[in-house]
Amino acid sequence: MIKNSSKIINLIKVETVEMRGIVKQFPGVLANDHINFDVHVGEVHTLLGENGAGKSTLMKILYGIYHQDEGEIYVNGKLVNIRSPLDAIRLGIGMVHQHFMLVPTLTVAENVALGLPSSRKFLLDLDMVTERIKELVKINGLYVDPEAKVWQLSVGEQQRVEILKVLYRGASLLILDEPTAVLTPQEVEELFHVLRSMIKRGYTIIFISHKLREVLSLSNRITILRDGKVVKTLPAVEATQEKLARLMVGREVLLQVEHPAVKLGKVALALEGIWVQGDEGLHALRGIDLEVHSGEILGIAGVSGNGQSELAEVIAGLRKPTQGKVFIKGINVTNWSPSQLLDYGLSYIPEERMRDGVVQEFNIEENLILKDHIHPPYAKGIFMNFHKIGQESERLIKNFDIRTPSRYTSLKSLSGGNIQKLILARELSRKPSVLVAAQPTRGLDISATEYVHRQLIEQRIKLKTATLLISDDLDEILSLADRIAVIYEGEIMGVVKRNEVSVEELGMMMGGVHKDNIP
């Protein structure tokens, strides 16, 4: 039974939800292929699967954002037709989206009140909404100021607003879509604490994730999806990380990469007091000092949006610093153009790979020579040497295991993993002395991630490349980096050796505590 909160909101109780034979077809993809899924009151049922396995699609069907092509949904044993989020809300189902559905220019209370009937007809009743939010905050431990504007809130607070929105509408079944992706380790713990206490008070949670450790820590039951189909549903007590990974991918997976120590070379990349303006006009980087040695992977850890993108762009020459200097191999390269930097031995794996990494309308061969098409052997005077280009492309497609019918295949028909392999092939075959890898495995499946990791390590051993690895995924940083720098609001909170730091310490730095101030 759900206590206390029933006084201030009309809770809509959900005892069971059952989805039977759900089919959803998108152009070119069968996202959900006859999926059966059920959840009962008082449990956390996790949907686990790789990107594109169909987890979010299934939940968007339950929440009425999509409509299934086939199949039925039963709530409390009754067949229902959910045509819009409004229908779902009326049934007591609420969803917290991976990308927050908040209007940044409105206050917390205004965001919560959005779309709800007002007690004063056409006028807003924000004072009442505010009061009720305060009650909900108290009962559930979701601390947030109802009168603050959403853009002023931290990511963790914004997530609490999302949960409050759902609770305010009386939902007792919460769908949480990858809720931990944007949180620091401490914030994840806090969130889990809140969720566990909500479960005790009779709420029910569907948790979507691909992070095995978190799934095991929170769930009662786990359903694994692969390619739009249910692979297995099992109780969490019967699962291990290895078992879950195998079910997700369909074969054995190595969760850890071999990471032999390498002797450090000279400083290959150095940043001195770099200040950079972000897109919003404020300073995104505030006096960054960093050094990366040859043969080293320096990981940049941090919650996304703390200046990581700007850091990558300033080194790649795509953003001009307002102050400070960038050195590559001892030469001041500040304000060099991207093409000068490329010729000087910089390679760049961009965060937005589809936007900055490739030309989607070009074929594989053309994309492979994008950066070096003006140099021999690809060019001869004003002409292109297509014979040579073809030879090189074939070699790279083979060496980097790009799965494609031919080198003339348009990029559009390649999967995300293969596109990233293509970018790796192009960037690494240039034998860079400095490599900036921004979110190199974001959105990739486990196999492609494994491949990218192996390539980065190999590059570091064989070519002594100095690699700056920027990633939101702390596990990735921990398994690849030799040293870790933590970035928070455009400042470095500390640089530490990987084997001399705990996850808790990193978490504190990611939350804005300077290394020297950690007790």
Next chain:
Amino acid sequence: MRPDAYAITIILLAATVESGTILLFPIIGEIFTERSGILNLGIEGMMIIGALVGFATAFMTGQIYWAFFMGMLAGGLASLIHAFISITLRGNQVVSGLALSIFGLGVTNFYGQEFVNLQLAHTIPQVIIPGLSQIPFFGPILFKQDYMVYLSYILVIITWFILFKTKAGIQLRAVGQNAQAADAMGVNVYKVRYFWTFFGGLMAGAGGAYLTLNCAPFWLDGITAGRGWVAIALVIFARWNPPYALIGAYLFGAINALQFQLQSMGTTIPSALLSMQPYFLTFILIIVATLLVKAKHIGVPKELGIPYAREEK
């Protein structure tokens, strides 16, 4: 101040309000349309359709208020073309808006042929508000006008209130800032956008009708003379907020009134150069406004010009 200079100032400022009112309607309309995420560049077209329909109705029926209403409605109907293309078909809003402007100019050129150089016998009558019009200086400027001007004052207050104090306003702002979030909260994005695009059309039609029913009570091809484009620029100056729209519209109105006054006083400055002044002012205003918007990040609806589709992967 010498009495005749005082009198001239009063006349000038009263003319400023009149001339500004032509723009105030469409600016307010476009503020709401853009706040919902729809960019309608068809104001010029909707205004001139409103202008012709208003003029023709007044000419044939003699019912001046009925004519104003018909002009307004015509603008609203024209806006539905743009709404259909940009909301339902998710077409390119810039192209659709430009097409609407060109369509409006073309269609009024054709149907307006029989009215060219005709004049209205009566314009919208002046209604002096007792009491308020006695206030020194401001009285004769603000309260010796007509019902449409008074309507525009009320409109500024009401629309500001709707925008910031009502459910409709919060839904409108949410749709324009994050349509997906609004949809997830059960707000019908399409309905909100259709409604406010239609409202924008009504207001553009009202501005056009007010032009031919009061300020220039005759018919000429292209009589709106680019005022629709100025309105779009002034929306940015107003930072999508109705009270600022009033300032923008009256600044434009002031320059317009002044250049007419200078022309009638027989200045030696070429009239074409004088007629250019309001448009030149628009440039200045838009530069100032853009700098302000850039520095403070205010107002710009994030979804402006982006079609919304729920089921898109």
